[in-house]
Amino acid sequence: MRSLALLLLLPTAVSLYYAMSAAPLAGAAAIPVPTAPRSRRSSFIVPMKRRRGTTMLHTKNASAVFDPTHAKEELQMILVKYQNASKILKNLLPLPPQDGVAEHPLIGATPIASAPLATAQDAPLVIPPILVASGTATMPLTDMVLDGLDVLYYGPLQIGTPPQTITVDVDTGSADLWVPARCATCMNKQFDPSASTTYADAGKQFAVSYGTGAVTGVLAQDVVAVQGLAVQKQAFGAVTSESDDFDGYPNSGLLGLAFSSIASSGAPTFFENLIEEEQLAAPIFSVFLARGEETGSEVCFGCMNPVKTLGDISWIPVISKTYWSIALDSVSVNSTMAPSTNVVAAIDTGTTLIYLPEQLATELYDMIPCGRQAAEIGPEFFTYCCDIDFSVSLSFGGEPFALNMSDFNMGPAADDSSSCVGGILALGQGFPSNLAIIGDEFLKSWYSIFDYANGARVGFAPSVNNR
Missing domain, CATH: 2.40.70.10 (Acid Proteases)
Structure with a gap:
């Protein structure tokens, strides 16, 4: 199913920011302030899904006995993530x-x-x-809970020419983009480099560790897009091998949105390239995470959603x-x-x-x-x-x-x-x-x-x- 987002049609939206003074925020009113126009300004909302586990609860059951499995796995993951x-x-x-x-x-x-x-x-x-540009729509969102916890948010990313849709975990705590490609051990949908006329192998190895798991492959380049926002030569890891720690996860890859100074690839992130190419209405992205709801989670590139x-x-x-x-x-x-x-x-x-x-x-x-x-x-x-x-x-x-x-x-x-x-x-x-x-x-x-x-x-x- 597809649904229309709330559209706020602003005559000069492409060149406006809403600004306030540095006075205390409570009760202050927003004032529109014009800025210099920039080319190709637009913004899109990316819906996200949650991981499907063997146990799925729409609301957290406070009486259910605590299972430390996920928390202990996450501790191992962040130990490596923040090494x-x-x-x-x-x-x-x-x-x-x-x-x-x-x-x-x-x-x-x-x-x-x-x-x-x-x-x-x-x-x-x-x-x-x-x-909102003409013809833009939001995509449906799914919010699933694993063992009473909101565990993972992921959404669709388009890669290649013609575009192939791959789901990625949206992660502000890392800065690499990677997706499985020609991966014999990967269980989820993969990106097929041979089906893209714009794919290029960068000739470098790519590897990222996550707790007890790891992904390895090659550094590649291709068109990467979130709906109408596209980077023509985005660097990403084309993963050819991943450990079985990733089995059972519904997302195929990961989109890192931290600063590229911590990227294993050493390359600018997807979002940084959008800024550099002046494709965004504003150099921001914003995140809404639903709680126990099947719909509603989103990340908005170039905008925020006051709703x-x-x-x-x-x-x-x-x-x-x-x-x-x-x-x-x-x-x-x-x-x-x-x-x-x-x-x-x-x-x-x-x-x-x-x-x-x-x-x-x-x-x-x-x-x-x-x-x-x-x-x-x-x-x-x-x-x-x-x-x-x-x-x-x-x-x-x-x-x-x-x-x-x-x-x-x-x-x-x-x-x-x-x-x-x-x-x-x-x-x-x-x-x-x-x-x-x-x-x-x-x-x-x-x-x-x-x-x-x-x-x-x-x-x-x-x-x-x-x-």
């Missing part, structure tokens, strides 16, 4: 510039150590409109153009706060849960009634009393952002147990002591906007999931 984070946070890797996108999206670098940790109000608000939000956007400056990394000020339980010191939070749509430095996670659960480390499950896990009401918030840019407690509650620790497992886990050995990873558990409550301009920043607006 270079320690070097990045210590400024041992070269970082891209912190300049705007006027000349190039990656010009003018500032390492983490010297970047100012500005507040959310310090960043001026810029809201680009939804732009998916309930309030104003709070902007937080990016402090390293590597991951989409912002400063985590503190964590709070009710009105009690545990401040963090120089903690860098990576905003990661490709991760399900929330992970904090071990010391900060311990301080958080110390503030929760009956909170304790659950060594019987694993050193990264904590439990708390199921029948106690409380709230948990993360603070970015001086503003608190609350979690939905149904996302935080991962279920009873055991049959007839009065203790529930918390959805915030500890990052221990192998991880930097100042790294936090903020996954879908948080993003389901906060519509997220990723902006390459204004020095690069992340915006959060209350999601319609919060109704």
